[in-house]
Amino acid sequence: MTSKEGHHHDTCGCGHDHDHHDTCGCGHDHDHHHHDTCGCGHNHTHDGHSHMQEDHGQTEREESVVMPENVKKQVYILENLGCANCAAKMERQIRNLSGVKAATITYATKQLVVAADDPERLYPQIKKICTSIEDGVEVVPREEVEERKKEKKTESIYQKNRKSFQAIGAGAVLFVAGQVLEHMMPKSALIVVIFVAAYVILGAHIVWTALKNLTKGHVFDENFLMSVATLAAFAIGDFAEAVGVMLFYRVGELFEDIAVSRSRSQIMEAVDLRPEVVQVVTAEGVRSIPAKDAKVGDILMIRPGDRIPLDGTIVDGRGQIDTSPVTGEPVPVSVYPGVEVYSGCVNDQGVLKLEVKKPLEESMVSRIMDSVENAAASKPKIDRFITKFARIYTPIVVLAAVLTAVVPSLMTGEWRYWIYTAITFLVISCPCALVLSVPLAFFSGIGAGSKKGILFKGGLAMEALKDIKAVVMDKTGTLTRGNFVVQKTVSTGRLTEKQILTMAADCELASTHPIGRSVVQAAEEKHCKLIRPKEVQEISGKGIFAVFSEGTVLCGSQGLMEHYGVDVSGYQKEGYGTEVLVAVDGRLEGYLVVADVIKPEAKEAVGRLKRQHMITAMLTGDAKRNAKAVACEVGIDEVYAQLLPEEKLTHLKKIRTDHGAVMFVGDGINDAPVLAGADVGAAMGSGADAAIEAADVVFMTSSVDAIPEAVEIARCTGRIAMQNVIFALAVKFLIMVLGFAGCANMWMAVFADTGVAMLCVLNSVRILYSKRKA
Incomplete structure (x- = not known):
């Protein structure tokens, strides 16, 4: 198996076509003693790169900051x-x-x-x-x-906005008094005094701010537009209308501020799990220190109900932890000495002692917080478009207002009517609802992802993810756990299965290869008594020849057996995994099947992707037999096996041509070229650091479930952002048309500004609470 054959289709009986190479091209035999990747013996890591650079994606990256x-x-x-x-x-x-x-x-x-x-x-x-x-x-x-x-102590909503509440309260009382007096004494001069007093209380700050901004060259800001509109209403004698609109505007602005503030705090509270203090165990006892002062190697005490403050390893105590704040997984996880735990999780039961492995700035809680803050700064295309659109929209509407006030009035002489119509246009021209509608939706989506252990590295990545048509996955470390386990022991001769496992483990005691270590681990778990051979020789690419006092033992691939003339007619090749054959004194006694373990959630996750109308594909450097077996088990549509890194990129481009935009998910081994070529690159949190650094999306749980979950969050975010934009524009346009037709007033115009903005905020935040199920 040292020559590379051409591509051809093969079928595993699952109804799918599988395209593959017969070898990975590295020149090695891929039976025993090669890792479940390309097996070339090199350490493959990602190069630093930006995703979405290939072909059509380059422009988007260049436009973003x-x-x-x-x-x-x-x-x-x-x-x-x-x-x-x-x-x-x-x-x-x-x-x-x-x-x-x-x-x-x-x-x-x-x-x-x-x-x-x-x-x-x-x-x-x-x-x-x-x-x-x-x-x-x-x-x-x-x-x-x-x-x-x-x-600082936490302030209530009233304390934070005390001046606004007081101004609105006083203005509202005067406005009602003016309205009552207008009905009772319509010609009283007191009416004007009351309405002017109400306007000063409600609008003095806005008018003063508008004047100051005018001196700085800021013409089309919200304060100026509201000031001109309401003062124009005063000029044409609509005192009640001017005060009422200013009152409605202040109320809407207050509620908008509260809604934005609440949504901001809800999102940040959901993702900011950083501790202020930790309980350090010292020779003198337990003492509290600032979390930022904790060092690697410190022992922390975590009581029931406490949040795990820093990443580390349990060194004492047993219990269960709630990982849902970090991973979104509601099932408690058992912990005991030796288990690594993430910061942010909550200790449900038992007193635990934790050895710190990462300081606060490198722990999971800080990584999530930094990721959310940095991701929010990466603006998607729709956000950049709306920002540019707002710069054009406002001057156009203001110009339309001026023309509406002048042109029809000159033709009809109805100055009061058309000036009133024009000032409704001025109120509608405020762009804040539009500019606010998109970024808050994407920020909410980023926050929702972080609650599930999904870190989006920007709105641009999320925007691209919602449009993908195919999900391409690596096998090892993505669909499988990436660690070898003895799946089966088979006896074909005189020895028992336990004896075969013990002999194989004896031979592998000195091995550093993952397959060898898995055999030794399996024997130790079954409490087999292991002894070192008197003499041991490793046959490169084939296995081990060992000498014991009882005789000679061969442990390795079928090629090793054939090399020493062992009859293997009693051996039947398994469908999935690597076989480790065991022969004693030239006679085959049995074999072990060692294979990577498929993640238990993989099959359901792939099913969810299909229900989302995604094409699923696997690109792997592993042998075709193993790749086909995993594909059939989890339901992958297309499989390409025994590929070199550059061949993976060729197949990825073909998948994109056939199906559309693609996301590639890997763990960082041999995946640099294909990650660079994908529209969205995603990394498992357990993968290589370089891959995590370079990826657009990181699945901190390393769970396959996170892939369809990320797609659904991205799609939900995109839908809500578009709903906000369409709703804001539609309401503004409708009020403008109604105003031109004489069917809308300034109150409706204020709703088209502050009311719409508040509704967009509320619509955005629901991403955090929506029940997503695909």
């Missing part, structure tokens, strides 16, 4: 940021600063990330830009904000 490597980054929190459209303006201006390599603002987290050679030097300019665009915004380094949170 990519933080450059090896450039200093500074993270700020924009406190009091309340306008999504203003955030977009700030981002554009900060990017244009001299010395800034990249900058991005995530409205959902109020986070500004600046990449520059000296970001501290730019801090005064950044502050100036932010405060000039939205009054009251504070630019604070993230570290200071986190320190403040520890000291």
